[in-house]
Amino acid sequence: MKILLCDDHAVVRMGLKMLLNNHPDMEVIGEASEGNEAIQKSLELRPDVVIMDLSMPHGKDGLSATSELKKLLPDTAILILTMHDDEEYLFRGIQAGASGSILKSAPHEELVAAIYSVSEGNAYLHPSATKRLMEEYLGSVKLGNTDTFNLLSDREKEVLTLIAKGYSNKETAEQLVISVKTVETHKANLMEKLQMKTRPELVAIALKKGLLGI
Known part of the structure; x- marks a missing residue:
């Protein structure tokens, strides 16, 4: 499984790379520090999964990069990595085309599980996000506002x-x-x-x- 990391903090990328490369069926094939670089390297390297930080102050942000990348490489799974346990960030990420979202504070076992899930074409949401998403959806159903x-x-x-x-x-x-x-x-x-x-x-x-x- 080929993985591209996109995060503006080099220390975070280094830690993720060490963690994921310890798994025999995962390989970090590239890194990017902002959205434009992530798009360019994805087109060059064709990763199976892109792990995308949302908050990158320099260059293109994670949401914009996700939206553009899904248009260019629709079969590449994008997993949003965020420090924000906030439904606004969750919904905006999914609307942009991400396959899932996980918190930076999540245990590494959960991150690995999330990567496996999105690589297989499934969606992945961290537990608290899943609960909020279901609550909102069920609320819409009760009000008759959902299609x-x-x-x-x-x-x-x-x-x-x-x-x-x-x-x-x-x-x-x-x-x-x-x-x-x-x-x-x-x-x-x-x-x-x-x-x-x-x-x-x-x-x-x-x-x-x-x-x-x-």
Whole structure:
């Protein structure tokens, strides 16, 4: 697993690098001190996971870098590393395209687990953030203010569109230039978010949302 570290503190990067390189299936292949450098090195090195600090006073900040990087390398997982246990930072990070968020104060075992999770196409939120996110979501459901379609990532919407058009998992993978396993992961995630179990249900929501151009 190839990892790129982006943090404006060299000491933090050094500590993370030592920690992660001790795992036989992880390798820190590059470092960056601000967002523009992270984007440039990601394009050069093509990491599987980028660990992105949010608060970097010099150069491009972590949120802007995350948003731009996801457009350029949509299959690269980005894990937000932050000192802020604040839901505003959490939601802004997820909206920017991050696969998850973890606190800098978290135990190293939790960081490693988070990296494994996002590298496999899953989301990861630290426990207190998960609790707040669920509370907010359930509150929206009670008020009737939520549309589960809005929970889908751009990639999940692309997968949904192709599935609704009748593409197989293999054909979808070829169209999006990703692995079949990644397609299966996105498909499982979007079906869980939409609370749907069958292809006809997916076709119906794709039609309703105008994904099929009909």
